[in-house]
Amino acid sequence: MTDADLFSTIPPSPEGFRSGFIAIVGRPNVGKSTLMNQLIGQKIAITSPVAQTTRNRLRGILTTDEAQIIFVDTPGIHKPHHELGKVLVHNARTAIGAVDVVLFVVDGSTAAGRGDQFIAELLTPAQTPVFLGMNKMDLCPEADLAATIASYEALAADHPWPICQFSATTAAGLPDLQQQLIMALEPGPYYYPPDLVTDQPERFIMGELIREQILHHTREEVPHSVAIAIDRVEEAKSITHVLATIHVERDSQKGILIGKGGSMLKTIGSSARLQMQKLITGKVYLELFVKVQPKWRQSRTRLAELGYQRDQ
Structure with a gap:
């Protein structure tokens, strides 16, 4: 639609x-x-x-x-x-x-x-x-x-x-x-269809659900140094495939997110997948990657690429 x-x-x-x-x-x-x-x-x-x-x-x-x-x-x-x-x-x-x-x-x-x-x-x-x-x-x-x-x-x-x-x-x-x-509020019209609960696209919500699990499962400097990019969403008859990249600022943060033998990344992915399945009411296959982007929070170019821009 x-x-x-x-x-x-x-x-x-x-x-x-x-x-x-x-x-x-x-x-x-x-x-x-x-x-x-x-x-x-x-x-x-x-x-x-x-x-x-x-x-x-x-x-x-x-x-x-x-x-x-x-x-x-x-x-x-x-x-x-x-x-x-x-x-x-x-x-x-x-x-x-x-x-x-x-x-x-x-x-x-x-x-x-x-x-x-x-x-x-x-x-x-x-x-x-x-x-x-x-x-x-x-x-x-x-x-x-x-x-x-x-x-x-x-x-x-x-x-x-x-x-x-x-x-x-x-x-x-x-x-x-x-x-x-x-x-x-003043008398006014419907701005959105009555059954709509947010104006944000599913991709945005998916990225936020991944970030939420990182906030829950990691500590110290990691949560604030993370940005999520949903690289691809492919819908099949019985399952939705989601490919996402977690951007961090340092190699040490990447290590924490991946965990021993990939255990932390698996935990984050499993928890986020369950939340996504509630969002789209169907099965989800979630694949996560972690990429180091040094000092991305200090770079206006990187911020814009990751969806953080000043409102006018």
Whole structure:
């Protein structure tokens, strides 16, 4: 099916229907991707306990009887240490001015910190409506709850920012959050077919599923030094063949990823294959290669080749 065929299936919106784009912003590892997956109702963004998991702006589409919300999951806003980091932070900032509503997600299990204050100051001049979302409330110790909430109330004190408390993991508080976000949108049309959950192609999601398994199975410098290229996807009647290359910066990282006798690469491949089979609802044969690309995170040319470019 072509893009033209796909978008020809968009129906007219009913009276009173609301729609719009909502950027999910915040520090790394506050649960932005987990939140979007939970709201959408299925996994489209990778999650990991490793900070700075999200690299690309990923759109998740939630369509209900009364609204269509296009969530924009952005990279965590942090102090960049290389060219890749600069691109990610630039793109997250760009998203703030290109949406209808901003959902500023914080880690509600701990009090507001300097990183949250930095983002609050970044959002201050924006004309876009902002919601302050306190995630991970289920993890906040009861003894610290009042002080933690007070710290975020102080953060939002100079702004007309509604504060929402929820847990992306347990889904507690999410129905109320969803309804508040819908009411913040203007009346509008369907931007995408009602049954679509993301605008990203399957190849992109496949690459992210591989990267997710690397994040889960390796440590130290390896996860942040990895980029995935899906080189080939061939669909047969009973199985889909996927060929992918894992790019790293050093020979030592290549050794860690391959593991003794290829054990680590086999583990990563097996886990990623299982996730891919859920994505395409069919059998997958996944073949992985590891290639050393020295200092690829510092090279604008290499970043562009691997799909990391500054948004305009």
